[in-house]
Amino acid sequence: MSIAQEEIFGPVMALMKFKTVEEAIQKANSTRYGLAAGIVTKNIDIANTVSRSIRAGAIWINCYLGFDPDAPFGGYKMSGFGKDMGMDALEKYLHTKAVVTPLYNTPWL
Numbered sequence: 001m002s003i004a005q006e007e008i009f010g011p012v013m014a015l016m017k018f019k020t021v022e023e024a025i026q027k028a029n030s031t032r033y034g035l036a037a038g039i040v041t042k043n044i045d046i047a048n049t050v051s052r053s054i055r056a057g058a059i060w061i062n063c064y065l066g067f068d069p070d071a072p073f074g075g076y077k078m079s080g081f082g083k084d085m086g087m088d089a090l091e092k093y094l095h096t097k098a099v100v101t102p103l104y105n106t107p108w109l
Contacts, residue, residue: 001014004016004031006031006033007033007035007078007079021046021049024050028050028054028055028056029055031077032077032078033075033077034054034055034057034075034076034078034079035057035058035074035075035079036057036059036060036075037054037056037059037060038059038063038064039051039059039060039061040061040062041061041062047062055077056075056076056079057072057073057074057075057076058073067085068085069086070085070086071085072084072085072087072088072089073085074088
């Protein structure tokens with residue numbers, strides 16, 4: 001279904017059946033997009049396993065659309081470039097530069 005394969009915005013929720021946690025992870029990762037995911041479970045071990053395995057930029061456990069200004073937000077794969085919010089958001093404004101100088105007095109200086 002296109003709702004499971006495309007990045008659809010709006011007040012929409014796609015629910016899919018699965019028999020094993022591994023099958024759920026495989027279904028979640030079999031798309032070109034990875035902006036966010038939601039996990040609903042009473043088992044913290046399953047929540048940890050699934051959140052580490054799903055390739056998405058934000059994963060909410062037993063909630064949805066929870067944001068924190070210190071937490072970066074941005075997608076994986078075809079879901080956006082870079083991150084918004086948090087220290088990771090500064091990366092798009094910075095350029096890394098290495099400057100090296102000897103710690104001792106060199107004869108050519």
